[in-house]
Amino acid sequence: MPTTPALRSLEEHRAAALQLAAPLPAVVVALADALGLVLAQDVTTDAPLPRWDNSAMDGYAVRAEDVRDASPSTPVTLRVVADLPAGSSHRPTVGPGTAARIMTGAPVPAGADAIVPVEDTDAGTVTVRVGAPKVVGQHVRRAGEDAVPGDLVVAAGTLLGPAHVAAVASVGVAEVAVHRRPRVAVVSTGDELVAPGKPLAHGQIPDSNSWLLAAAVRDAGGEALRLGPVGDDPVALRDLLHGLDGTVDAIVTSGGVSVGAFDVVKAALLHEPDVAFVPVAVQPGKPQGLGRLPGGTPVFTLPGNPVSSFVSFELFVRPALLRMRGLVEVERPTTTAVVVDGWRTPPARAQVMPVRFVAPESDGRHVDTVPPAHGQRTDEHATSAPRHPRVVRATAGGSGSHLVARLAVAEGLAVVPAEIEQVAPGDLVTVLRITP
Structure with missing residues (x-):
């Protein structure tokens, strides 16, 4: 009798996924x-x-010494010797008793060491009366x-x-x-899948996974080649995947990786020496596979239930694609949030719960400013300012792997460690933010 593979932790499988990725050339x-x-x-x-000293204002380039005693009651009159718009190549010299009219960004002419804004003058074209003192360097952007x-x-x-x-x-x-952006082939599998908009026979459902994963690839900065749905024919699927090998930067499949009699992806790749199918201690998303095809192309085989596919992409595929793009930071932004409703967790498995954020309570109750350990209750009757956002399950069905329609309201994924048996109202959880 075949033995059941040991559960791989979420962290171990994530590390294995990242090992398949390297920055593209x-x-x-x-x-x-x-x-x-x-x-x-x-x-x-x-x-x-800047490449040269230039004016930070529209006005007049002057010698600060000439206008240091200027005031509205005793303005200084200067002769205008040049007109300098931005981009001018003219190189006049400003000497004693003279000025150059200058626009923002134009080079400061030789001899000038300050700019008088136009509002501090009478804006003359032959002579200008300056009614405010200036110091050396005023309104001058220095080179370098x-x-x-x-x-x-x-x-x-x-x-x-x-x-x-x-x-x-x-x-x-x-x-x-x-x-360059990674080019990723997305393949959804299953005889029951029909393209959206096509008539459905009894037992058939619209293919949402290929659309979900192709959109997720593009959201991660990749280019998606969406293929499928592909039927439950292992030979045909093997030929398709081998044909893609070497032509794309990664392949993502959905469905056919569990222990059922018709798990087509597993059957198609079972004899590939560098592809491993392993159960991962996470819910949803326990059945997983990954590795390289003979030509070196990374392949990520995800479970077929839509929420499982989405969560698996977020945890394992998205970070790998970001690394292929050349990014060092591949994590989603996280926040610590207070749970409002609470839920049970599966034994010995990390749980990833789709959640949405809710407004603070209208009665002013909020939580401690110091976060307690995971699973520890917060003091909801504290008097200081609130510090943590509040979350509830995105749907009453929680992390049910088939609840794709309600996945649209999820704004984050709460990651609950495997050792936690229950999340109670008031507990703190770490949430991956999946929306801006």
């Missing part, structure tokens, strides 16, 4: 295409930023104030957002080396 892209990608090489500057040659502007491993793109552009770089 760098490619060079135009800066216009870099948003949302991860920088593969540091960007530094070979010139000072932002960065000096050799400074690191954006570090490798940075997920490029709009501000990063602007910083790269500011040093005159038009192309950057980035890690």
Whole structure:
């Protein structure tokens, strides 16, 4: 009689999933295409930023010495010798008793050491009357104030957002080396699955998993190749997966990995030496598989119940895809939350409960400012300001692995350690935030 594999802990399986992932090779892209990608090489500057002293205001470039005694009652009159818009290549010199009209961003002319804002003058074009004193350097942006040659502007491993793109552009770089997005094939399996919108026979259901997982791949920054649904034919599935091997960066399947008589993914890959099917001590999502196909492509085989597929993707696949993108930080943001309703947990298995956040109680009750240990009750009658958000199960069915319709209201996943037997109202839990 075959032996039942020992349960693998959530942490062990997560580590095994991450071992399949490495940053994808760098490619060079135009800066216009870099948003949302991860920088593969540091960007530094070979010139000072700003490149020259420039004006921080629309006004007049002057010698501070000439206007140090200016006041509204005793304005100083200066002769205007130049007009300097931003981008001007003109290089006048401001001498004693003169000024240059200047726009924000224009280079400060030689001889000038301060800028008088236009509102402190009579805005003349031939002469200007200055009615406020200025000191050396006032309203002048100094060369190198932002960065000096050799400074690191954006570090490798940075997920490029709009501000990063602007910083790269500011040093005159038009192309950057980035890690490309992982291309991921998503395959849902099962004779019972029908594409959404198609007529359903008795015993058939719409395929939601391929849509769920393809959207999750894109949400994780990857490119999804959605395939399926694929029927319960092990030979055909094996041929499909081997055909994908080497053409994509990862494969994610759903369904067919448990101990039933028609577990097609398990049958298709059972003899692959580098693919392992293991039970994981987590609920939902106990039946899992992962490894590499002969060509080296990582494959993640997830259970078929939709909530199990979603939770498994969040715990095991999403972190691996983020690592492929070149990110170092692959964790979802977490928060400590107070449980409002409470629930039972499965024995000896970590539980991942879809939850939603709820508003603070209207009667002003809230929790201690110091978090107790997991499972310890909080003092809901404290008088200090609230410190923790409150959560309830996303659906009355809890973490039932088939409850896909109610999964849409989930805002987080509460992760309960395997040693906890029950979560009671008032307990604290760690919640992975899955919505912004």
